[in-house]
Amino acid sequence: MSNVLIVAEQHQGALRKATLHAVAAGRELAQRTGGKLHVALLGAGVKGLAAGLTRHGAEVHVADAAVLEKPVAEAHAPVVVAIAKATRATFVGAAATAYGKDLLPRAAALLDAGMATEVLSFGGDGAQVTFRRPMWAGNVLAEVEIASAVKVFTVRPTEFAASAPDAAGSVVDEPVSVDAGGLQTRHVSFEEVKSARPELTEARVIVSGGRGTKGDFKPIEALADLLGAAVGATRAAVDAGWVPNDMQVGQTGKVVAPELYIAAGISGAIQHLAGMKGSKIIVAVNKDEEAPVFQIADYGLVGDLFKVLPELGQKLAPK
């Protein structure tokens, strides 16, 4: 009997969409191992989110305390560990978001557990579950085993379709004994970059810009708005300060897998391709016909994005 604990993520009182993808992974894992699905929900004033999570067939453990209001790993990790022990979880997982990637390894260390980051799929069942994950910027797919008694993992949200609320569960209130005064971490500030556009990892369509925009993302944004798309960027664009870091698509930025990815003014560096080569259809627009991006694009147009994108926009919404 190998129980599964998924750590949910909420932000300012709303559940992160990525959590439902992690819950889906947790449900699959629980099926493979014959164990029970548990979900941990940490925060302050978050009890209202528990009921929704029970509908995914989980026992939801709510750790609600002021000391957990901010996503500080030093405070959250011992709580995750306590819930993992209380639920006798063999598997502890979360979505591979900034929160999951920051928190789960710390919890894993405290659990004496090995961990697989950014799992794409599971193999095997029972005690023999294996984890498939990318290595070398996604150039290699590795199947790994975790030899410790407890196995920790994060999943790439785009690889697991979001769980549907089609079951029933229960809620357990968990006591929180983290001493706020003893913490060595102080949350100073969070500067949010709000956007009305869809999240990159959830979007059906992404329009992305690189060095070729020379800092002018207006054609990218205009086309994205016509398509109801998310806006992405390369590392170069973010490094230059043209767009916020949250928009970076790449090996160490966001890995996306939309139906349609339009890469404008993007040459196609290995690290960028690692972040978007899972897209169903890739369109590349670049002035340079030798740009490596054309090697993986389904449709490549050699041209000036400042002309091409507005023209394409015209086709979508003729004025």
Add this chain to the structure above:
Amino acid sequence: MALKVLVTAKRVEDPESKIKVRPDGGGIVTDGVNYKMNPFDEIAVEEALRLKEKHGGEVVVASIGGDRSVTEIRAALAMGADRGVLVKHDGPLDPVVVSALLAKVCEAEKPDLVILGKQSIDDDQNQAGQYLAARLGRPQATFASKKESLESEAEAKKEPGLRLGADGKTIQVVREIDGGIETLELRLPAVVTTDLRLNKPRFASLPGIMKAKKKPVQEIAATSLGVDLTPKVVLKKLAEPPARKGGVRVADVEELWKKLHDEAKAL
């Protein structure tokens, strides 16, 4: 307010190398592959050097691996680090083992700050720093960056992105997280992992390279540290992902529209 900073310099495949899986799926082809310091560790070394230049102190660089890892230590020394520690181990490593070995190095060195790359570009696990912080019972700040862009004057002046508190007991770290920029303040000693935009690492100068040859590098056998060297994450099999089929060139927007609308039905 001198700071003793420990940084890591992992030897990894050059990110520009073509990585191919061996036919038996047991590893990657190493013939013809070049090696260099993990790019995120280069950023860690650079940040440590900036902190030393601003506040004084010492930068110690640690690497775990076979004999050849000393190359990466020398590269960090050439950039300006003061001393190196090579924990020699030829067998497979995982973040569990690496963090246990680094914790032993920290026990001996007692650094005020440990800076590691957020992930190494071979296994892309992004765990070692977090594990180390937990083992040491110290606070962590991962994905450290800064608000000023890499094209800013602050960067050109080589100002550190990590800000030491006035009393020298805390460090403020700006982090790139989902949805924006977070600032944390950690009580030292602490563990920080670097993200891409924390700094642009310097190139080693010729005098730096010459000086590096004389800087001390201590070699410690991993087996002598009393750590269980059995990895908990075990590679069973490697495979290459399915290759994307090549696409077509379209001549103009008209053709692109037709393909996307009629053929692919994507728009």
